[in-house]
Amino acid sequence: MALRELKVCLLGDTGVGKSSIVWRFVEDSFDPNINPTIGASFMTKTVQYQNELHKFLIWDTAGQERFRALAPMYYRGSAAAIIVYDITKEETFSTLKNWVRELRQHGPPNIVVAIAGNKCDLIDVREVMERDAKDYADSIHAIFVETSAKNAININELFIEISHLHPQRGAQTHSPESKSPRVAGCTH
Numbered sequence: 169m170a171l172r173e174l175k176v177c178l179l180g181d182t183g184v185g186k187s188s189i190v191w192r193f194v195e196d197s198f199d200p201n202i203n204p205t206i207g208a209s210f211m212t213k214t215v216q217y218q219n220e221l222h223k224f225l226i227w228d229t230a231g232q233e234r235f236r237a238l239a240p241m242y243y244r245g246s247a248a249a250i251i252v253y254d255i256t257k258e259e260t261f262s263t264l265k266n267w268v269r270e271l272r273q274h275g276p277p278n279i280v281v282a283i284a285g286n287k288c289d290l291i292d293v294r295e296v297m298e299r300d301a302k303d304y305a306d307s308i309h310a311i312f313v314e315t316s317a318k319n320a321i322n323i324n325e326l327f328i329e330i331s332h333l334h335p336q337r338g339a340q341t342h343s344p345e346s347k348s349p350r351v352a353g354c355t356h
């Protein structure tokens with residue numbers, strides 16, 4: 169069976185849930201008292217999709233400002249970047265846009281960008297409208313999904329979408345309309 173390796177990095181403000189998304193994907197667990205990441209952490213997970221094994225090499229970067237300068241070490245050479253914001257904190261969506269700009273300027277040219285609006289279980293205190301985030305993601309040809317690491321919503325789907333759009337196959341065909349499968353909305 170063919171094995172494909174896919175290097176993925178996570179970027180985004182501190183506290184948006186990057187490590188929690190990785191933990192949910194790799195370990196299928198959630199820790200409400202998880203510590204902020206120092207520097208970066210690395211995890212892998214291998215998943216079988218149809219007749220291929222997909223090995224995700226995941227770099228989870230620290231969102232705290234003091235670690236910002238380290239990020240290029242992780243996004244350079246990545247096939248995909250998951251940029252995470254917190255749907256309950258508008259300012260984390262502004263930070264996400266800064267990451268998109270930085271990736272466009274300094275990241276690998278064919279990097280697949282996925283935007284994850286995390287904490288969609290906290291819909292009552294939402295500050296970022298799903299429609300606005302989706303429109304923005306479409307405008308930059310990024311994957312978009314709202315996730316909840318806490319309630320395991322759209323986490324596996326996020327990584328599946330990325331693996332369908334990895335650069336060797338996805339660079340020419342990547343548009344919001346051309347990808348499959350569709351992920352469901354955030355139901356919690």
Ligand SMILES: Nc1nc2c(ncn2[C@@H]2O[C@H](COP(=O)(O)OP(=O)(O)OP(=O)(O)O)[C@@H](O)[C@H]2O)c(=O)[nH]1
Nearest residue numbers: 182183184185186187188200204205231316317318
């Ligand atoms: N309600 C809710 N809380 C979440 C979710 N994901 C993460 N959290 C909480 O948000 C806080 C921050 O989560 P982290 O995963 O450490 O965030 P991070 O983006 O990795 O933070 P840094 O390591 O500082 O960059 C923790 O208290 C988590 O338990 C979610 O989907 N829903």
